[in-house]
Amino acid sequence: MDTILYYADNYVFDKLYAKIWPSCTKVVADTVISAWPRDDIWRINLSIYMITCFFGWTLYLTAATLSYFFVFDHDYMKHPKFLKGQVRMEIQCALGAIPWMTLFTLPLFVGEIKGKSMLYDGVPQTTYDWLYLILSVPSFLFFTDCGIYWFHRWMHHPKVYKYLHKLHHKWVIPTPYASHAFNPVDGFLQSLPYHLYAYMIPIHKYLYMGMFVFVNFWTVMIHDGAFISHSTVISTSAHHFVHHLYFNYNYGQYFTFWDKLGSSHRQPTEEQYDKSLRDDVKVMARQAHDAEEIENETLGIKPKSN
Known part of the structure; x- marks a missing residue:
């Protein structure tokens, strides 16, 4: 930064x-x-705030728009849980949330500017330096995936869910524009592991910057509705679609490891991989019914008696 x-x-x-x-x-x-x-601290804060908002909006709109028009399966918009005017609402929510998420994150960014983090620079000189640089990538992904998993899972607790995370699950059938459409506190907490890493473990500042861009692209990609990969190790867009639909599964960001460890893993089925099933009206109706029941259970709403 x-x-x-x-x-x-x-x-x-x-x-x-x-x-x-x-x-x-x-x-x-x-x-x-x-x-x-x-070097005035208030000028630094204002400058970093404007830079982060600008790049946040630009990166979000660019990645989400490309994904929406070239990757996202628009047939999903026929799903009964897809809201009228949803794309517009997702964009409005995200654009409104980014300035607040930036504000919450600002002290961490300024701390990096002031040399309080463990970011370092310079060209690696030894084999060890290069090896450490390379291993920083899986280390960053593993550390942040763990943090996101537990923050995310905590926000699904019935006493927390309706205050923080419910807004993001308004998009039961998300488009790429839903990727950053959060309650700002929710978005900040799920981004916090990225920043904590830089304060706890040494990482090259340019690699860190690259990983930060990658994270934002990945966040869009897992909302793209294109279920190409059948991986059981990577948390794909199909896994994340299952999370939006069935709520209490697949909290991880990159891998299925923590979900498997925490007994919250749910592997996507042919309902996600087979387009004929994805577009089946009866399958969509059942998914909508199940999604409502599960969310009501999370919110503690008892089913209506006949």
Whole structure:
């Protein structure tokens, strides 16, 4: 993030802040300098906030839009649990949540700028350095998958679910635009393991930045409704569709390991892999009925007596 901030200051913020708050005494090469120095903590916070919101919105809209038009199976929009105007609601929810999630995450980003994290830079010099860099990838994925699993599972507790996670499960049949459509506190908690990793385990800052971009793309991909992979190890879009439909399964982000360990794994069936079954009206009706029953059970709503 410090590298991004450096270039943003050079090309955007120095000029912007000079216009908003010019210095009356400092002029360099006929250019007015801002009275707000680069190392001011409030300027850093504001700059990082604007950068993160901009890239958050851009990455989300770009990835989700490409996935929606080129990958997502639009026949799923015929499902009885697909809401009227859902795509618009997903986008509005996500665009509104990103600034709040950014605000909650801001102290962690600023801490990285101030050197409080365990991020490091430089070119690896030894075989050990390169090996550590390579192993940082599975280490990051394993650590964050564990954290997300437990945060996610905790938010399905009946006393927590309706306050934090219920909004995301409004999209029982999600599109790629649902990927970031969270309650902001929910979204922040599920992103927290990514940031904690950088404060607990050394990782190269450019690799960390790349993993952060990958995480956002992956979040879109598991909502893309294209059930190509039949993996029992990777938590695919089919696994995550089962999670949205049946709620109390498949909390993991990347792998099925923690779900299997926590007895919450549910392998997708031909209902997801076979398009003729996916589009079957009777299958859709049963799925809708089951989804309502399971969510009501999670919320503690008793079934109506006949």
